[in-house]
Structure formats: structure tokens, C-alpha cells
Amino acid sequence: MNGLRRHGARIAITFLPVLFALLHAADVWRWPLLAHLDQFIYDARLRATMPGTLDPRIVIVDIDEASLEQFGQWPWSRDKLARLTNELMGRQQAAVLGFDVLFAEPDASSGLPVLRQLAAGPWRNDPKFGAEIERLAPSLDHDASFAKALAGRRVVLGYYLTQTGEPRAKGVLPKPVLPLEALPAARDLATRWNGFGANMAQLAAAAPEAGFFNVVLDPNEDGVVRSVPLIARYEGGAAQSGYYESLALAVHRVLKGGAPSLVPVLAPPGPRAGAPVLEALVLGSTRSSLRIPVDASGGMLVPFRGRGGPFGGSFRYVSAARLLDGSLAAGELQGKAVLIGATAPGLQDLRATPVDAVFPGVEVHANIISGLLDRRLFAVPDYAAGYECATLLLAGLLLAFGLTLLSVPRAVLLAVFTAVGLAALNTWLYLAAGLVLPLAAALAMVPLAFALNMSWGYFVEARASRNLATLFGTYVPPPLVDEMRADPRRYSMHAQSKELTVLFCDMRGFTRMSEQMAPAELQAFLNAFFSRLARIISEHRGTVDKYMGDCVMAFWGAPVDTADHATLTVEAAIHMAAVVQEINQSHRASGRPEISVGIGINTGLMSVGDMGSAERRSYTVVGDAVNLASRLEGLSGYYGVEIVASAATRDASPCYLWQELDLVRVKGKARAVHIFTPLSRARNAAQGKDEALERWGLTLAAYRAQEWRRAQELLAPLLAADPKKVLYRLYAERLASLSLQPENPDWDGATRFESK
Structure with a gap:
């Protein structure tokens, strides 16, 4: 206890980094550097633990440069897309087809609208021309062809949501998966939009299943896609308002055989929040239901499998050209979940991710579907801040007292073991339970606390110790x-x-x-x-x-x-x-x-x-x-x-x-x-010596009582036993001299010495 009081200042200075880290963890005073360090740790750990294997269940049909070179620049006419759809869902027998593509405008590439304008205008007096146009219309109406190819098949279209000052709506939205009332208390915590760009009505009617393909960049402004919203709140007209699902979630639901119920899971409000927080979405209501952890905005961390692109090895890429020219063997994609997307640089569907700086956007959705199928899901739990504060406090107390009381070599070991222990616990929770918990503040706190403690010990306490050694x-x-x-x-x-x-x-x-x-x-x-x-x-x-x-x-x-x-x-x-x-x-x-x-x-x-003169x-x-x-x-x-x-x-x-x-x-x-x-x-004294001392004591008593004869009698055996002992000979001489003198009533038996 005295040691703790003695080192109070050193303990306090060591705890300073802990206090700053706690302020960061409690979101009172955020340090951008620590936030970026947490991102770096997450990205590095994600890359280190990715399976790195091929998922054969999901195939990406790639609108690549070879396809554009062979079949023309994008956008393609809808008759090509109809052929592509028929090839995939018919000859190849894909289980589900998802389009990471938007079809918001009618296809005018066939010239049918122009011909109809001519038939209604300058050529209206020629009934044969109009009749011929209508006879050819089915083959020239590429949208109808595409809609026919979509109809009745397990196809999921894509669309995007927007947030603007003046809401804009284009196309037709699918039905919401949840009404607004499903999250009454947490409505302000989910991603909110007020506009959309969706597919044209003819195609939306043919393929009613659809999902948004919006991605949300990391809020720390590094431009990296780490999570994707699974649901989003749209506040439009009364008939359309509700919560909508992402493209990946929609494809997964269709792949699993239809539309199982989607149930939101709310966590109790935090100490500073006034409403419950969305923490998960549950698909299905049976024992085999899937619980998908999400953040408060409905976002899910993307469980990347490996590097992206056709040569990344995570998913099979098939060029759209091979399907359009029929060079891919029939049934080769049977039972697969197929996503159609683009990797051609000019089509601008490339993202920055923790895995690659240039990553195909369509493969982000593929990774989510793969993670849902494998239940390989990661989550930032609602108690992440509490966990961080608890670990910081415990580790900080251990360091503040341990570093102060231990020797330097042991203090170094304590700091290293503390940092390694925090990292090991954090990594174990990530690997065992998929929990993504903050670590940067703890890793920064340990070396800072160690440096402050050692600096104080060296420059303050050691200086006092060195001064003491110099003095004494x-x-x-x-x-x-x-x-x-x-x-x-x-x-x-x-x-x-x-x-x-x-x-x-x-x-x-x-x-x-x-x-x-x-x-x-x-x-x-x-x-x-x-x-x-x-x-x-x-x-x-x-x-x-x-x-x-x-x-x-x-x-x-x-x-x-x-x-x-x-x-x-x-x-x-x-x-x-x-x-x-x-x-x-x-x-x-x-x-x-x-x-x-x-x-x-x-x-x-x-x-x-310290005594002496000014000079010495x-x-x-x-x-x-x-x-x-x-x-x-x-x-x-x-x-x-x-x-x-x-x-x-x-x-x-x-x-x-x-x-x-x-x-x-x-x-x-x-x-x-x-x-x-x-x-x-x-x-160690011998018994004989004890007897001699006892006799000597009696001799002194008789001497001081001026009983000279008795003192001589008591001294005689001692002197005979040790005749060379100066003490005995000294007293024998004294007694011989004193015995000749009369008794002195003022004598106290003391011997006076006048010299030093």
C-alpha cells in the first residue's frame, strides 16, 4: 500500500492514455486516426482469414470487354438480353438469375417507335404499311421479347434508391418486404431514401422480384465498401412507402424457394439512444431460420471470399459472349445462382473494397449471397462500445499498477503480453463467433501507457534515485x-x-x-x-x-x-x-x-x-x-x-x-x-564462562560496596584461572591499594578519566 501511494503520480500518468481511449470508445471524443486503424486491422484480418476457395454455387455472367467487342457497346438491345435470359434459364437451367443492371428506359434500338410514328403520320393513308408494321411488331418489340423471357421465371431485377432535395421516381418499385410499422421505434436508424430509379413497368410486371443494388461507402470517408445495406427505408407515396430488400437478399430468398418471412430483431436502446436499435434480420420462422446480423442502418458486413474479378478464384466468371453464341455446353450452369454484371472498365461498376482496390460491384452481391448460404456472417454487436470500454479499463488498470511496480524487463513483458492478449481475445471472438470488435484504441493505449510510465520512471523517479545514489x-x-x-x-x-x-x-x-x-x-x-x-x-x-x-x-x-x-x-x-x-x-x-x-x-x-561548512x-x-x-x-x-x-x-x-x-x-x-x-x-557461551561471569559480577558488587577483602577473595580464583587477563590484574591492583585506605562514604565506585 505504501508503494502504491509512493507511485501515485506515476500510476496517474500511466492511466492518461486509458482515459483518452475510453473517451474515444464512448464516442465522446472520436480520434479519426484510431478509426482508420480499426479499419486497417479489420481489412488485414479479413484478408488473412478469407476462405480463398471457389464457391461453385454462384456464377457471374460477365459483360466483359470481349462481349462488348463481339456484340456491340452497352446497352445491348433487349432482344440480346432475352436470348441471354432464355439461354440461362432454359438451356443452362440456372436456379435463379439476378440482374445487376437497370432497365429504366424502353429499348428503341429496333426502330419500331419510329416506324409507328411514320404509320400514324406521313404514311397514314397507306393501310398496307401500317398493317405490315403491326405484323412485324412482335419481332421488333425487344422489350416485349425481354419481358416474355423474364415472365414466370426465377429472376430478380435490380434498381437503385436515391436521396435528393426534390424526390425523383422513375420506373416501378417491387412490393416492400416490410411495412413502415415493422420498425416503428427504429425508423430513424435504418437507411432512408426518398427517390428511386427502377425498371420500366413492362419488365417489372414480368419479373416482380427485385432488389436495390446500392452500396454504402464506409462512413470514415476512405471510399472503401465494407458493408452493404440489406434493407432500406423508402418514404414515398403511401402505397410505396416501406422497407425494401437488397439485390443479394432478394436473390437469396428466391434461391431458397420463395419468400420466407423477414423479421427484424431490435436491441434495447443504448444509454444515449431513445429508441431500440436494429441488430438483426431473421429469414424464416422455423428452426432452420437464418439470423443475419446487421448494423443500425440495416447494413451487413460483406463476407468476402477472396480476391475479385475473373481471376480472383472466388466465383466462376462466364463471358456473356459464350452464352449468346451458344459455345457453353448445355446444363453447365444447372442449379446455379447466376448474377449478370459488368467488369468492363468503361461500364463503371468497379468498387474499392478491403480485398482489392478495383473490385467488380456484381461480385460484392455474390459474396453476400455466398455468406448467407454458408452462414459465414460477421457483425459489430450493439455492445461493442461496452466491450471496448471494459477491456480498456481492465488492461489500463493492469498496466498502470503492473508497469509501476515491476522491474523494467518484467514491465516490458507485461506490456507485450497485454497487447498480445487483447489482440488474441479480439481475434478469437472474430474467428469463433464472427464478432467484429474494436481493437485499435487498446493497441494504441498499451505502447502509450508503457512509454509514459517508463518516461516518468526514468526522468522523474530514476532521477531522484540517481540523486540519492550520488548523495549517499x-x-x-x-x-x-x-x-x-x-x-x-x-x-x-x-x-x-x-x-x-x-x-x-x-x-x-x-x-x-x-x-x-x-x-x-x-x-x-x-x-x-x-x-x-x-x-x-x-x-x-x-x-x-x-x-x-x-x-x-x-x-x-x-x-x-x-x-x-x-x-x-x-x-x-x-x-x-x-x-x-x-x-x-x-x-x-x-x-x-x-x-x-x-x-x-x-x-x-x-x-x-548533511553537516559542515559552506566549502566542505x-x-x-x-x-x-x-x-x-x-x-x-x-x-x-x-x-x-x-x-x-x-x-x-x-x-x-x-x-x-x-x-x-x-x-x-x-x-x-x-x-x-x-x-x-x-x-x-x-x-554459544560455555557453562563455565557463565559461572565465571557470575563470580565476576559478585566481585564488582563487593568492590563498589567497599568490601575489599570479599572482593579479593572472589577475584582470586578468576585471576588464578586467567592470570594474563588485564582486567583481572587491574582490579587486583586496585583492591590491594584500596584495602590500605579507610572507607570513603562519598565513593560511588566510578573511575574518573581526565584524558580522552
């Missing part, structure tokens, strides 16, 4: 600096009062050694000696304060709080003394003089921080407790021990076995203090 690196062991870097704000150079433990270590015998060693050799020895001591201090979490000639000063408990600072100090002192013994063994072997150390330790309240400052400790430790270091030689510690240090290190040395009053202090030396850790 020369005083504090590297492990402690690493701990301080975890929360730099907790540490500063400002002075503060804390209970710490301070240690002074002075090397004895330095003068004698300097007399026997060359300066360079002496320098090398001192460097090696103090390096070993500094390493011990560092290993025990101590902070080196300063070096003073042949003395080193260190303290524990700052700048990093250490609860057992006194114990660590005592342990470090014992190790220092052991190092001196190792050095002496080496010196005895090489003939060099031996050295010793005196160590003084005290625990107490002292000031720690250092991170140090000052105070009466520090001065006492310095005085105790000077007493070590007097008592014949290497380590002298105060009672405060003894009390703070109960894990050690201590021997009291004396009650002393050092220079500069009026109050006497008890001093001790550590013998070993309590759990």
Missing part, C-alpha cells in the same frame, strides 16, 4: 542504496534526531609499523586494512562516516532505518577484531610488527544529516552519544579488551554474552556510565 553512494553500502532507491522521497540529507549506534575503531601500533615500512608500502597496507574494515561495515548495513588517520568512524540505523542497529554494530566489531587477528598471523610470519584495535560503541539519540560538507552524526563512543574507544587499551560498549548498547543487544568492565566517568561527562565488552553470542 560514498557513505552507504550498495544494498542499502538499492533499498533507498525503492522510495527516494523517504530519504534526504536534512539533519534529524534519531536513536543510532555509532562505532569508533582505532588501529594501535601504527607508529611502530610506520617506522619499519616504506611510505608506499605503508599506504598500501592502510588502504587494504581500511578496505577490509569498510567491507565488514557494509556487510553489516553500516554507514562509513569518515576516516581520521588510523581511525574509522561508522554508524548504524541511518539513512535506512534498521531496527537491530546495535546488534549489527556489535557483530561488525567482533568481525573487525577477528580480521586484526588474521593480519597479525600474517605479520608474525613475515616479521612485521603486530597491530591491535580499540573499538568504542555507543547507542543513543544523536543528530544525523558531509553526511555525519553528532551529539553527546557520539562523543561518548569516542571516549569509550580510548578506554579499550586500559582495560585490555578490543571492544568497549556502553550499557545502552548492551541493553539493545541481548543476544550477546557481556562482561561488565567498570563504572566510568569520562572526560566531559559528569554522569558515570557502565561499560561492557562482548564475549560471545549467548547461545
Whole structure:
């Protein structure tokens, strides 16, 4: 919890991209770049997952350049179209025929209208001429021929809808598939039109089934056809108003055996919408009914099979010329759904799609029919925005906290795994359920959040950490600096009062050694000696304060709080003394003089921080407790021990076995203090040593009570057991002297030292 509070600013800055992405997902502040990126992802995934196989059920009769070269420029006379229709529905036995072509004007290519005008005008007095014209009329009326070819067959004509300021209507519309009342609440959400260009009445009567072939470009203005409306709302005269179906939907319905019921499915209104939203169209009412997901405008995402055109491999293309000249074998198209369209560039029925920049418009309808037959349908669900917001929020929280608390390598892995996880989930939903869900905002959010987090960590937090390392690196062991870097704000150079433990270590015998060693050799020895001591201090979490000639000063408990600072100090002192013994063994072997150390330790309240003059400052400790430790270091030689510690240090290190040395009053202090030396850790102490310490305690008690004879009696066995121990010989001399003096009622047992 402290870590989270410590990194609050970093977490907040990491969450900024998440907030912007959420605004985009909630449609509060749309970023066109993200919308285009979503289009790019959709297009790339669509191309990568297309079947890429031929659908043999659908054939495209192509009005290609070869057909135009052989049978003349478009539009062809209706007698050619009648021949084409008869060939397809008769000799070839196609299951259904759809025209991606409009027949809005009468065919005047035969000259019949002109002849009739002549018969009614200049030649009206010649009855034979008029009669001959009427005799030839059936063969010259190409519209009638075409209508006759259409009549009674499973043919679907095409038309287009328009939206203009002044509605224009031309031709005859088919019957609507749904009345206006079918979508009463969602009427403003479906594609709306107020005009049309449809087929002439004679042909519409012969082939009543028809569908519009309008396509709608992507609303993000990249000019690419990704979806096609399946139904459209036409608001014309009362008799014609309603919802109309697309050419592809009409062909599919006829192919499936007639006109199954079409039922709209409405989703509940969103948080900002006041009416239900169209989400699907259901064909049929049985268990085999087909549910077609659509968007609010009635549009369906085109399930492209592969590349477009005669060589794309998705559908078979047959040149119209082969059907008109009879070169295609009879029955070769039996049972196929046939669409008549144009790929010739001059006829301008080419579209830009995610699959190809130049894609035949007729093949767009073929892909829809194929997708409906295979039920390979894609949908942008009505909860897409909610899904995007949820994934952004969850991933954003994971990144904001994870990137902040993890190391850099693990943060990189987290960012990569998050991005890959979001993409994998999105792709799985696309492949498994056909759901097209937004991904761009999430993919953009992850690297932005990572970049902001790492930048903040490097330029703000790392700078504070580097400053901290610069300030304390020369005083504090590297492990402690690493701990301080975890929360730099907790540490500063400002002075503060804390209970710490301070240690002074002075090397004895330095003068004698300097007399026997060359300066360079002496320098090398001192460097090696103090390096070993500094390493011990560092290993025990101590902070080196300063070096003073042949003395080193260190303290524990700052700048990093250490609860057992006194114990660590005592342990470090014992190790220092052991190092001196190792050095002496080496010196005895090489003939060099031996050295010793005196160590003084005290625990107490002292000031720690950056102190000194304007020219020279250092991170140090000052105070009466520090001065006492310095005085105790000077007493070590007097008592014949290497380590002298105060009672405060003894009390703070109960894990050690201590021997009291004396009650002393050092220079500069009026109050006497008890001093001790550590013998070993309590759990390693021998039973005999415990008995010796108990006897020593009784000796000190008798000494301070001025019971000189009893004290001598208690001390005698200790001295006999260890005659070389300076402490025992010191007290034996004291007792011998004091026993000759009268009892002093003002004596408190303290030894006064007037020198440092």
C-alpha cells in the first residue's frame, strides 16, 4: 500500500492514455486516426482469414470487354438480353438469375417507335404499311421479347434508391418486404431514401422480384465498401412507402424457394439512444431460420471470399459472349445462382473494397449471397462500445499498477503480453463467433501507457534515485542504496534526531609499523586494512562516516532505518577484531610488527544529516552519544579488551554474552556510565564462562560496596584461572591499594578519566 501511494503520480500518468481511449470508445471524443486503424486491422484480418476457395454455387455472367467487342457497346438491345435470359434459364437451367443492371428506359434500338410514328403520320393513308408494321411488331418489340423471357421465371431485377432535395421516381418499385410499422421505434436508424430509379413497368410486371443494388461507402470517408445495406427505408407515396430488400437478399430468398418471412430483431436502446436499435434480420420462422446480423442502418458486413474479378478464384466468371453464341455446353450452369454484371472498365461498376482496390460491384452481391448460404456472417454487436470500454479499463488498470511496480524487463513483458492478449481475445471472438470488435484504441493505449510510465520512471523517479545514489553512494553500502532507491522521497540529507549506534575503531601500533615500512608500502597496507574494515561495515548495513588517520568512524540505523542497529554494530566489531587477528598471523610470519584495535560503541539519540561548512560538507552524526563512543574507544587499551560498549548498547543487544568492565566517568561527562565488552553470542557461551561471569559480577558488587577483602577473595580464583587477563590484574591492583585506605562514604565506585 505504501508503494502504491509512493507511485501515485506515476500510476496517474500511466492511466492518461486509458482515459483518452475510453473517451474515444464512448464516442465522446472520436480520434479519426484510431478509426482508420480499426479499419486497417479489420481489412488485414479479413484478408488473412478469407476462405480463398471457389464457391461453385454462384456464377457471374460477365459483360466483359470481349462481349462488348463481339456484340456491340452497352446497352445491348433487349432482344440480346432475352436470348441471354432464355439461354440461362432454359438451356443452362440456372436456379435463379439476378440482374445487376437497370432497365429504366424502353429499348428503341429496333426502330419500331419510329416506324409507328411514320404509320400514324406521313404514311397514314397507306393501310398496307401500317398493317405490315403491326405484323412485324412482335419481332421488333425487344422489350416485349425481354419481358416474355423474364415472365414466370426465377429472376430478380435490380434498381437503385436515391436521396435528393426534390424526390425523383422513375420506373416501378417491387412490393416492400416490410411495412413502415415493422420498425416503428427504429425508423430513424435504418437507411432512408426518398427517390428511386427502377425498371420500366413492362419488365417489372414480368419479373416482380427485385432488389436495390446500392452500396454504402464506409462512413470514415476512405471510399472503401465494407458493408452493404440489406434493407432500406423508402418514404414515398403511401402505397410505396416501406422497407425494401437488397439485390443479394432478394436473390437469396428466391434461391431458397420463395419468400420466407423477414423479421427484424431490435436491441434495447443504448444509454444515449431513445429508441431500440436494429441488430438483426431473421429469414424464416422455423428452426432452420437464418439470423443475419446487421448494423443500425440495416447494413451487413460483406463476407468476402477472396480476391475479385475473373481471376480472383472466388466465383466462376462466364463471358456473356459464350452464352449468346451458344459455345457453353448445355446444363453447365444447372442449379446455379447466376448474377449478370459488368467488369468492363468503361461500364463503371468497379468498387474499392478491403480485398482489392478495383473490385467488380456484381461480385460484392455474390459474396453476400455466398455468406448467407454458408452462414459465414460477421457483425459489430450493439455492445461493442461496452466491450471496448471494459477491456480498456481492465488492461489500463493492469498496466498502470503492473508497469509501476515491476522491474523494467518484467514491465516490458507485461506490456507485450497485454497487447498480445487483447489482440488474441479480439481475434478469437472474430474467428469463433464472427464478432467484429474494436481493437485499435487498446493497441494504441498499451505502447502509450508503457512509454509514459517508463518516461516518468526514468526522468522523474530514476532521477531522484540517481540523486540519492550520488548523495549517499560514498557513505552507504550498495544494498542499502538499492533499498533507498525503492522510495527516494523517504530519504534526504536534512539533519534529524534519531536513536543510532555509532562505532569508533582505532588501529594501535601504527607508529611502530610506520617506522619499519616504506611510505608506499605503508599506504598500501592502510588502504587494504581500511578496505577490509569498510567491507565488514557494509556487510553489516553500516554507514562509513569518515576516516581520521588510523581511525574509522561508522554508524548504524541511518539513512535506512534498521531496527537491530546495535546488534549489527556489535557483530561488525567482533568481525573487525577477528580480521586484526588474521593480519597479525600474517605479520608474525613475515616479521612485521603486530597491530591491535580499540573499538568504542555507543547507542543513543544523536543528530544525523548533511553537516559542515559552506566549502566542505558531509553526511555525519553528532551529539553527546557520539562523543561518548569516542571516549569509550580510548578506554579499550586500559582495560585490555578490543571492544568497549556502553550499557545502552548492551541493553539493545541481548543476544550477546557481556562482561561488565567498570563504572566510568569520562572526560566531559559528569554522569558515570557502565561499560561492557562482548564475549560471545549467548547461545554459544560455555557453562563455565557463565559461572565465571557470575563470580565476576559478585566481585564488582563487593568492590563498589567497599568490601575489599570479599572482593579479593572472589577475584582470586578468576585471576588464578586467567592470570594474563588485564582486567583481572587491574582490579587486583586496585583492591590491594584500596584495602590500605579507610572507607570513603562519598565513593560511588566510578573511575574518573581526565584524558580522552
